[in-house]
Amino acid sequence: MKNSGYYSQFGGAFIPEILVPTFDELESAYLAAREDESFWQEYLDIMSTYSCRATPISRLDNLTEQLGGAAIYVKREDLNHTGAHKANNVMGQGLLTKRMGKKRVIAETGAGQHGVATATMAAKFGFDCTIYMGAHDVARQRPNVFWMEQMGATVVAVTEGSQTLKDAINEAFRDWVSNMDDTHYVLGTACGPHPFPEMVTWFQSIIGTEARAQMLERNGKLPARVYACVGGGSNAMGIFSGFFDDKEVELVGVEAGGRGRGPGQHAARLAYDDATVGVAQGYKTYFLQDRDGQMQDTHSVSAGLDYVGVSPILSYLHESKQVRFEAASDVDVVAAMQKTVRNEGLIPALESSHAFAQAYAEAPSMSPDEDILINMSGRADKDIFTVADAVDDPKWRQFIIDKAKEYSEGMTNA
Amino acid sequence: MHERVTALELAIKKAREKKEILLMTHIVLGYPNFDDSLRVVEDMVNAGVDLMELQIPFSEPMADGPVILRANAEALKGGATVEKSFEVAERLTREFDIPFLFMTYYNILYCQGINAFVDRCKAIGIQGCIVPDLPPSEGEEYLDAMHAAQLSPVHIFTPNTPESRMRHLSDNSSGMIYCVARKGVTGKDTAFSEDITNYLSLCKSTTELPLAVGFGVKSKEDIDYLRGKVDIAVVGSETIRVMEQDGVGAVKGFIETLVT
Ligand SMILES: Cc1ncc(COP(=O)(O)O)c(C=O)c1O
Numbered sequence: 001m002k003n004s005g006y007y008s009q010f011g012g013a014f015i016p017e018i019l020v021p022t023f024d025e026l027e028s029a030y031l032a033a034r035e036d037e038s039f040w041q042e043y044l045d046i047m048s049t050y051s052c053r054a055t056p057i058s059r060l061d062n063l064t065e066q067l068g069g070a071a072i073y074v075k076r077e078d079l080n081h082t083g084a085h086k087a088n089n090v091m092g093q094g095l096l097t098k099r100m101g102k103k104r105v106i107a108e109t110g111a112g113q114h115g116v117a118t119a120t121m122a123a124k125f126g127f128d129c130t131i132y133m134g135a136h137d138v139a140r141q142r143p144n145v146f147w148m149e150q151m152g153a154t155v156v157a158v159t160e161g162s163q164t165l166k167d168a169i170n171e172a173f174r175d176w177v178s179n180m181d182d183t184h185y186v187l188g189t190a191c192g193p194h195p196f197p198e199m200v201t202w203f204q205s206i207i208g209t210e211a212r213a214q215m216l217e218r219n220g221k222l223p224a225r226v227y228a229c230v231g232g233g234s235n236a237m238g239i240f241s242g243f244f245d246d247k248e249v250e251l252v253g254v255e256a257g258g259r260g261r262g263p264g265q266h267a268a269r270l271a272y273d274d275a276t277v278g279v280a281q282g283y284k285t286y287f288l289q290d291r292d293g294q295m296q297d298t299h300s301v302s303a304g305l306d307y308v309g310v311s312p313i314l315s316y317l318h319e320s321k322q323v324r325f326e327a328a329s330d331v332d333v334v335a336a337m338q339k340t341v342r343n344e345g346l347i348p349a350l351e352s353s354h355a356f357a358q359a360y361a362e363a364p365s366m367s368p369d370e371d372i373l374i375n376m377s378g379r380a381d382k383d384i385f386t387v388a389d390a391v392d393d394p395k396w397r398q399f400i401i402d403k404a405k406e407y408s409e410g411m412t413n414a
Numbered sequence: 415m416h417e418r419v420t421a422l423e424l425a426i427k428k429a430r431e432k433k434e435i436l437l438m439t440h441i442v443l444g445y446p447n448f449d450d451s452l453r454v455v456e457d458m459v460n461a462g463v464d465l466m467e468l469q470i471p472f473s474e475p476m477a478d479g480p481v482i483l484r485a486n487a488e489a490l491k492g493g494a495t496v497e498k499s500f501e502v503a504e505r506l507t508r509e510f511d512i513p514f515l516f517m518t519y520y521n522i523l524y525c526q527g528i529n530a531f532v533d534r535c536k537a538i539g540i541q542g543c544i545v546p547d548l549p550p551s552e553g554e555e556y557l558d559a560m561h562a563a564q565l566s567p568v569h570i571f572t573p574n575t576p577e578s579r580m581r582h583l584s585d586n587s588s589g590m591i592y593c594v595a596r597k598g599v600t601g602k603d604t605a606f607s608e609d610i611t612n613y614l615s616l617c618k619s620t621t622e623l624p625l626a627v628g629f630g631v632k633s634k635e636d637i638d639y640l641r642g643k644v645d646i647a648v649v650g651s652e653t654i655r656v657m658e659q660d661g662v663g664a665v666k667g668f669i670e671t672l673v674t
Contacts, residue, residue, distance in 0.1 A: 279520045
């Protein structure tokens with residue numbers, strides 16, 4: 001094991017000894033794939049035939065006019081198969097799993113999007129699949145659990161800790177330390193031990209590569225700002241990757257502001273100053289932790305951003321001021337989502353709606369000559385229960401009551 | 415003889431003059447509470463335990479199985495802190511004349527400051543540390559501090575570890591080497607059989623340090639199997655399980671069944 005995978009002081013591979021050979025193998029397979037042009041070609045082929053790449057860019061005509069200021073464009077990662085950018089990472093790691101000759105994949109999932117994407121990939125490639133998901137998230141993301149199980153995956157509800165994403169990651173590692181010989185752990189975001197942050201960023205960079213070319217082709221210029229929501233950081237790293245060399249493009253990462261500042265109220269590791277540098281889940285980054293280094297509870301209306309850590313690469317880009325970090329509150333996020341649905345007919349996931357909320361807040365004070373680009377990391381079908389609650393829709397509530405009655409009376413064969 | 419002989423190694427060798435195999439046990443500090451931690455250690459020492467691993471609770475114990483995982487979570491829920499763990503550890507090293515090691519995850523050291531953590535270990539009489547998520551390549555500052563303080567950083571051998579890496583780990587360790595008997599996390603059964611014998615002889619051929627074996631050791635039969643093959647048998651999750659099933663008072667009787 002080399003002492004690699006550092007971005008300034010962040011990153012590294014703090015892994016149990018039993019996994020050292022497994023990480024060596026993964027790193028070699030990853031580096032070999034990067035060297036091999038046919039690998040990326042195979043990846044592009046599969047993304048254009050099995051998923052919906054290249055995903056388009058849409059201009060938000062109505063909201064651009066209503067808000068005034070910058071013209072608003074959206075990169076449509078929601079049009080990927082399974083409805084989120086997660087497919088990009090999962091298909092890439094699936095191809096790598098095949099190369100390594102492994103037969104089983106495991107994954108953690110928060111919102112369930114990564115779990116669904118992994119289960120899809122496993123069904124397509126013929127892998128056994130186990131998904132770890134915090135019990136709290138299982139409860140709020142039932143539709144995704146349903147589809148994972150339909151695709152043949154075993155979904156394990158993790159009842160340890162805060163029962164969210166970080167606990168699912170711990171359980172996935174516990175599985176991996178027993179089953180590494182035939183199993184690949186498909187980590188879902190640009191976090192974890194090296195080479196995951198770099199490898200996941202590589203697969204997601206397809207977003208930024210496309211988006212940069214599309215904006216240039218359409219407008220003959222680059223956007224002034226690019227917005228992405230930040231959970232672990234994979235969709236943000238993906239779209240930002242396309243613009244790192246463009247000094248005139250400001251990159252804005254939007255974290256979960258939840259109910260506001262203070263421990264347990266949010267999941268903003270970089271935008272707020274509640275997080276400190278620590279080492280957990282195999283890597284060094286900013287964590288929402290107490291003085292002893294115990295992880296704290298986090299809160300967000302979106303399961304996919306409800307996480308204590310953040311990509312070590314983003315911690316580095318934060319400190320080197322190459323990315324600006326902001327946080328959007330639960331209330332503003334739901335409002336931004338409704339505004340997008342009502343005015344544009346797009347349905348951004350609650351995670352993605354964080355990026356929309358921040359963009360809508362900033363666009364009016366920008367010049368009409370400027371363009372901004374929002375990464376719509378996913379669509380909100382999975383969030384229907386949460387959103388219906390948040391907008392307090394009486395017809396939806398009645399539907400659920402009726403459905404429950406139907407089930408409890410055993411009349412389910414409708 | 416290698417150049418970095420520590421007090422821990424000497425103590426193990428001395429104890430081995432009288433016993434064919436030593437017994438090391440594991441507790442999670444503050445589980446179920448600090449008073450019970452003190453009582454359990456007293457009972458264990460009186461029952462004949464030779465060394466002890468004191469785990470400072472952490473919220474993300476990635477390498478631990480369900481039993482120790484829950485014990486960590488409960489200890490934290492009950493208000494366990496790193497400061498209280500240090501205070502209790504200090505009392506233990508003062509009252510009982512066996513070597514004590516800390517076992518914990520790297521973030522606990524990192525957040526205290528590596529040098530401050532190691533200095534505190536030295537000051538309160540802790541002899542070594544096991545940090546399962548800190549490979550030597552990431553642990554330079556820790557290793558320098560531990561060696562400078564003449565404390566023992568203990569690394570882990572596994573059935574997946576190649577011979578060359580065993581030598582590398584041994585070069586960076588003092589006191590002893592902890593061999594895990596199988597893949598996986600703590601607290602699951604291990605079949606002690608021929609495979610393990612081969613693995614243990616490989617371990618032995620790559621280090622001059624005393625060998626401890628843990629993960630799944632839970633009965634006198636397991637310990638008898640290890641006798642003559644290694645220096646120390648480690649019983650971890652099983653004592654916690656006994657304590658949970660039959661109460662704190664049952665631990666002494668359980669340990670006595672292991673050492674007779
Ligand atoms: C639609 C969507 N966007 C964003 C995220 C956050 O992950 P990341 O920060 O890795 O893009 C998730 C995670 O589940 C998600 O489902």
